[in-house]
Amino acid sequence: MKWLPENPNTRLTVKLTAIVSFMFVFAIFIMPPLYDAFCEITGLNGKTGTKYEAVEAVVDTSREIKVQFVATNNEGMPWQFGPEVKTVTVHPGEQTRINYRVKNTTGKDMIGQAIPSLTPYKASSYFHKTECFCFNQQALLAGTEAELPMYFIIDQDLPEYIKTVTLSYTLFDVTDRFSKDELLSMVVTDQ
Incomplete structure (x- = not known):
């Protein structure tokens, strides 16, 4: 590597800087899509997928499941x-x-995106959202508020040992990803 400096200390510094830079790029740009793909394939992290098309469900009145919301x-x-x-x-x-x-x-006008997670993670295959505000971004004008509905069904095949599930949403600011015109076209009112 003729482009590296002759001094061993400077050479080590250049190599370490390159390694650290690569690690940052990997952590910021490469890991998130890999993690999402891994979670989708394995069902880990309690991601509950996309909209569920409900078929005629039979209600199992012999069981009760406690659902907590965070x-x-x-x-x-x-x-x-x-x-x-x-x-x-x-x-x-x-x-x-x-x-x-x-x-x-x-x-200021802003756009938020709610990301769901369900625990225990084994329940995520049986927890189905038929309609959810988390499927889309939510735009709110400055000082306004809205009611956001979420409809869900827990599959009858949920393992018997699961008595409680916790659905957690984390709300992120995604305003910078959209233009002002896009924001105004997405404004949420009570649904």
Whole structure:
């Protein structure tokens, strides 16, 4: 490597800087898509997939499943965000609606994206959202608020040992990904 400096200390510094730079690029640009693909393939991280098309479900009234709802904001997301109820008890096969409230507490128009996660992760194959605000970004004008519905069904085939599932949403600020015109076309009103 003739382009490297002659001094061994400088040579080591250049090599270490190159390695650290590569590690940052790998961690920021390559790992997230790989992680998403890995989670999709394995079902880990409790990702519950996309919209579920409900077929005629039979409600299993002999079982009750406790569903807990958690909402957090990612660092830098100033909105108020949370479920109207923290816990519900449902029967497998029963469609249930839960409302979340969101309020843009800032003086600027913003767009948020909620990312779901379900625990225990084995339940994610049996937890189906038929409609969810997490399928799309949510745009709110400065100082406005909205009600965001989420409909779900827990499959009757949920393993018997799972008595409680926790659905967690993390809300991210994605405003910078959109133009002002796109933001205005996406503005959410109470649904």
